[in-house]
Amino acid sequence: MDTLTAIHTRRSVRSYTPEPVSEEEIQTLLEAAMTAPSAGNAQPWTFLVITDPGLLARTPSVNPYAGMAAKAPLAILVCGDLTAEKYPGFWVQDCSAAIQNLLLAARSIGLGSVWTGIHPMEDRVAKAKDLFRLPDHLIPLGLIVIGRPKGEQQHANRFAPEKVRRNIWQD
Amino acid sequence: MDTLTAIHTRRSVRSYTPEPVSEEEIQTLLEAAMTAPSAGNAQPWTFLVITDPGLLARTPSVNPYAGMAAKAPLAILVCGDLTAEKYPGFWVQDCSAAIQNLLLAARSIGLGSVWTGIHPMEDRVAKAKDLFRLPDHLIPLGLIVIGRPKGEQQHANRFAPEKVRRNIWQD
Numbered sequence: 170m171d172t173l174t175a176i177h178t179r180r181s182v183r184s185y186t187p188e189p190v191s192e193e194e195i196q197t198l199l200e201a202a203m204t205a206p207s208a209g210n211a212q213p214w215t216f217l218v219i220t221d222p223g224l225l226a227r228t229p230s231v232n233p234y235a236g237m238a239a240k241a242p243l244a245i246l247v248c249g250d251l252t253a254e255k256y257p258g259f260w261v262q263d264c265s266a267a268i269q270n271l272l273l274a275a276r277s278i279g280l281g282s283v284w285t286g287i288h289p290m291e292d293r294v295a296k297a298k299d300l301f302r303l304p305d306h307l308i309p310l311g312l313i314v315i316g317r318p319k320g321e322q323q324h325a326n327r328f329a330p331e332k333v334r335r336n337i338w339q340d
Numbered sequence: 341m342d343t344l345t346a347i348h349t350r351r352s353v354r355s356y357t358p359e360p361v362s363e364e365e366i367q368t369l370l371e372a373a374m375t376a377p378s379a380g381n382a383q384p385w386t387f388l389v390i391t392d393p394g395l396l397a398r399t400p401s402v403n404p405y406a407g408m409a410a411k412a413p414l415a416i417l418v419c420g421d422l423t424a425e426k427y428p429g430f431w432v433q434d435c436s437a438a439i440q441n442l443l444l445a446a447r448s449i450g451l452g453s454v455w456t457g458i459h460p461m462e463d464r465v466a467k468a469k470d471l472f473r474l475p476d477h478l479i480p481l482g483l484i485v486i487g488r489p490k491g492e493q494q495h496a497n498r499f500a501p502e503k504v505r506r507n508i509w510q511d
Contacts, residue, residue: 170342170343171341171342171343171448172341172342172343172345172346172444172445172447172448173368173372173445173448173449174343175343176372176375176441176444176445177371177372177375179375179377181377196499197344199499199504200348200497200498200499201344201347201348203497203498203499203500203503204347204348204350204496204497204498204499205440206350206352206440206443206455208457212498212500212503214503215503215504215505216503216504216505217504217505217506217507217509218504218505218506218507219506219507220506220507221507224507224508250503256457258460258461259457259460261432261433261436262432262436262439262457262481262482265432265433265436265437265440266436266437266439266440266455268433268437269376269377269436269437269440269441270347270440270444272377273343273347273441273444274343274344274347276343277342277343277344278344284377284437286379286427286430286433289429289430290429301507301508301509302508302509302510303509303510304509304510307509310433311433325375326371326374326375327371327374327375327383328367328370328371328374328375329374329383332374332383332385332386332387332421333370333386333387333388333389334386334387334388334389335388335389335390335391336388336389336390336391336392336395336472337388337395337472337473338388338472338473338474338475338478339473339474339475
């Protein structure tokens with residue numbers, strides 16, 4: 170799928186068919202995510218691939234907006250690895266770029282996904298660390314829920330001219 | 341360009357030909373950036389499009405790793421707009437997703453780009469606010485320098501199996 174088409178038809182997909190996501194598709198998503206840019210190319214990220222139905226059923230306890238995970242075939246928890254940073258504090262940007270690559274890769278191979286936020290909400294961070302038994306140096310940033318979309322995704326263009334200025338902001 | 345090709349051949353490009361970037365291309369980049377997902381669809385971002393040669397020449401003063409801006413035809417400063425957030429604290433993730441869309445859109449239309457970091461380094465934030473005359477509610481996150489690449493971009497795949505686990509991290 171063309172890049173600009175994927176960017177403009179990537180929508181949050183919260184309803185999935187019962188079909189599983191293949192191991193080859195999971196690999197495609199992870200390769201896309203890990204090829205994102207990062208500060209100093211530190212790649213300060215880790216990926217927990219959640220496919221166990223019992224665990225997926227418990228996953229909505231982490232985030233009240235992640236209810237769709239209970240009926241999804243796949244979720245991927247993206248965490249920052251604070252021990253891997255070269256430039257402290259950039260891990261959120263690095264992991265977010267990785268997530269956006271993952272969402273676009275999913276769209277391009279016919280999967281639907283939704284990014285549900287964890288960090289910086291401390292209660293969600295604590296619940297995710299407990300449920301998935303994360304060590305202290307991994308900070309859960311986002312839970313990406315993935316499956317085969319039930320419907321079609323419409324084209325979106327959120328361009329807003331008032332959010333753009335030229336050269337100097339105040340003039 | 342195919343989405344996965346753009347993801348895997350997007351490399352940091354720091355050397356550009358003298359050709360300008362067209363207004364149509366700038367529009368394509370901004371539309372892609374603004375169609376990124378954001379927490380609560382708040383779209384808490386703004387974009388300063390820098391094309392003035394005198395200002396581009398002064399731009400490296402913001403970040404010691406942004407020297408290439410002095411000879412680039414275009415830079416886009418992506419800022420978080422704290423007044424637009426619905427879920428406070430998510431603006432870094434939202435703006436980073438927008439930047440990644442912008443980088444991939446650039447790659448897909450034959451432009452090269454590099455993401456140079458500003459926030460959370462306070463000295464860079466202060467210098468960018470001063471140079472570009474940003475109001476208090478706009479926080480500069482990243483300066484994206486853009487132009488026509490002088491060389492070819494090689495395929496990259498940074499997949500690292502040790503960064504992936506299944507279902508439970510510690511077991």
